Amino acid sequence: MTVHLKDIAAYTGVSIKTVSNVVNGNYEHVGPKTRTLVLEAIKKLNYKPNVAARHLRKAPVGVLAYAFPDLANPYFAEVGEAIVAVANQQGYTVLLDFTSAQRDKELNVLTGLQPHLLDGVILDSHALDLEDIVLNDTQRPIVLLGERLFGASVDHILIDxxxxxxxxxxxxxxxxxxxxxxxxxxxxxxxxxxxxxxxxxxxxxxxxxxxxxxxxxxxxxxxxxxxxxxxxxxxxxxxxxxxxxxxxxxxxxxxxxxxxxxxxxxxxxxxxxxxxxxxxxxxxxxxxxxxxxDKHEIARLAVTLLVERIKGTRNGPPECIKAPFRxxxxxxxxx
Structure with missing residues (x-):
């Protein structure tokens, strides 16, 4: 059975982000006792980083996903149409994923799909928590839309x-x-x-x-x-x-x-x-x-930031950007 970061987190009682920090050697915000606890769990559960997934993620496939919560609301369709138009201009195809605001479906878009199927995700989440938005060896770059998950360690586009x-x-x-x-x-x-x-x-x-x-x-x-x-x-x-x-x-x-x-x-x-x-x-x-x-600007910002993260041309801290309205x-x- 394959062991994932979430399994280590559940076993130790710490957050997925903490486990990710230990796995990746980022000990700055992890205390010695917690580090030891996680390392012992990694050994006991025989966790192995998904090196193949990391390698595959570096090979772009030209596909992005736009995951949205409500198929009955035309707003999301109009934003999706704008995202598709902007992405096509940059040479990307967009997969539209209707999540019904269900946690398991939103998580699946981030971690469940095989890494070689998607380069990145634009996510309008209505079900996840901050600790779910942690980049690890099974995830690809993410840009958030909408009025949730403020403070997540990814780029975020919304209006005021x-x-x-x-x-x-x-x-x-x-x-x-x-x-x-x-x-x-x-x-x-x-x-x-x-x-x-x-x-x-x-x-x-x-x-x-x-x-x-x-x-x-x-x-x-x-x-x-x-x-x-x-x-x-x-x-x-x-x-x-x-x-x-x-x-x-x-x-x-x-x-x-x-x-x-x-x-x-x-x-x-x-x-x-x-x-x-x-x-x-x-x-x-x-x-x-x-x-x-400004739906076109929301789309332009989301696609541009995501593509820059995918290509590695944007390496700075995540940004929260407010698009204009009228x-x-x-x-x-x-x-």
Missing amino acids: NVAASYTATKHLLSLGKRRIAAIGVQQCRSEAPSLRLQGFIQALTEEGLAVDEALLLEGGLWHRADGAAAMRRLLSLDEPPDAVCCFNDLMALGALSVLNESSYRVPGDIAIIGIDDIEDGRYANPALSTIAP LCPRASTLG
Whole structure:
């Protein structure tokens, strides 16, 4: 039976990163007792570094993977399309891997596939922990996307989520809206809800407005049905909101569908804005105002950094880079 670093970690009770440090002779952050414990486990379990995998990883095959969590969310498809376009320009093929936000599937993309099949991975993780993102003899270079795993020892591309929701809320405030609701505030493994809530509250506070807890609604899985259900709850209040900031476009489209079935006018009675700028929103009735992440720049940064790591032309410490975004005001707020 082949013994992996995770087996040594489980046997000794230390992290995979600590085991990796010992295996690779990086003792700076490993105490003598822990080092001895790991070395004894390596000997007892007969662990042998995968030298063949290391060698194969150095021979590029021209294939990258983009692993994403949600096939039903067009945002990930649009980012994937941009990644494929940028990678093709640099001579790479991209394998798209739908993980369903499941830990075993995300781990498989990092360590399960044979090293000679992939040169590197662009990963939008919703299930892994920091200690899982450790480069070892079974892994290839990684670039992270999204609002998780901050501080991982790999390059990370995202947008400023606090600033994005702040900009969306300030837009609603600039239109004279004062009773503004937010949909999608639940806590989950992604930090997007809490970050976007920060920006929402910051904008209200600067305007001297109190935060009404009754106007802060969860968004389930952040799909259309979740936004629709939340909008129905808001309309059942004695005093419904005059605007809603949805933390993604899918929830905004669901909320918009409920308003279109009601007696409320959009945006006259209730204005709606989302985040993501998915294509569906441009053809909604009325067209959806949104915050548009620069998906092409996200793709360009992710592919460029990954290819540079693969080729060894980027050897410095990992970077966390925020891609730009812009406000796209449309009829759902402007009329």
